[in-house]
Each structure stands twice: as structure tokens, then as C-alpha cells.
Amino acid sequence: MQAYNDEVVAIEREAKAKQNVGSAAAKQRAARSGETRLEAAARQAKKCQEDAKAPGDAAKAAGAATPVAAEDCKARVNARASDIERRFGSSTLDAAQQAARREAEVRLQADLNECNRRAK
Numbered sequence: 162m163q164a165y166n167d168e169v170v171a172i173e174r175e176a177k178a179k180q181n182v183g184s185a186a187a188k189q190r191a192a193r194s195g196e197t198r199l200e201a202a203a204r205q206a207k208k209c210q211e212d213a214k215a216p217g218d219a220a221k222a223a224g225a226a227t228p229v230a231a232e233d234c235k236a237r238v239n240a241r242a243s244d245i246e247r248r249f250g251s252s253t254l255d256a257a258q259q260a261a262r263r264e265a266e267v268r269l270q271a272d273l274n275e276c277n278r279r280a281k
Contacts, residue, residue: 165206172198179243187246194239201232231280238273245269 176195180188208229249262 165202165209168202169199172202179247183247183250187243187250190239190246191243194236194243197232197239198236201229201236204229204232231276234276234279235273238269238276241265241269241272 172195176191179191182188183191245262245265249258254262
């Protein structure tokens, strides 16, 4: 529970810092990313509590970890999307910056596809 509380505080601190930065779309993505990370942290804490109360079959625990890992993966991807938006924002970009943003977005999409593939 202490790890969960620490993570919630960190997520809320980061969300508050991003509250007044960037475009409206960037703020919405940051809020969604924060919500996703909070949900993932809550699921992880709940799973930890359940595991502590009832030690179960190792196969069952491995099967339950997959959705949590997929959600954590998606939360990381959302955080990176927010970071890309923060870095490149709504300002006019030169050709090199546009190429860098596009490259980061392509890598981000590949990582999201990998998260979705693992979830299946």
C-alpha cells in the first residue's frame, strides 16, 4: 500500500505540473494518461493485496499479471505521448523538428501495437 500511495502522490504531482502547460489537447492527453496510470496503480495494489491474502496457483497468478502488464504498458505509452506533445507542442516546427516528432510518434505507435499484441 505504501508503494501505491507513493505512486498516487507522484502521479498527482505530475498532473498538477502539467495542468497549465501546453494546448488543450495536450492537457486532455495528460489528464487521460494520469487517469490510466492511477487505474493501473490501483489494479496493481489490489492484485498485491489479493496475492497477500490468498496464495494461489502460480499459473493463475501469471494469467492475472498479463492484463496488469498490458495496462502498465499502455500507461507508459500514454505518458510518452504526453511528453511528445509537451516537447513539440503547438508551436510551428521546422523540418528537422517535424521529422523528429514524426519519428517519435512512429516509435510510440509501434510500442502501442506491441502492448496490444501482448494483451491478446
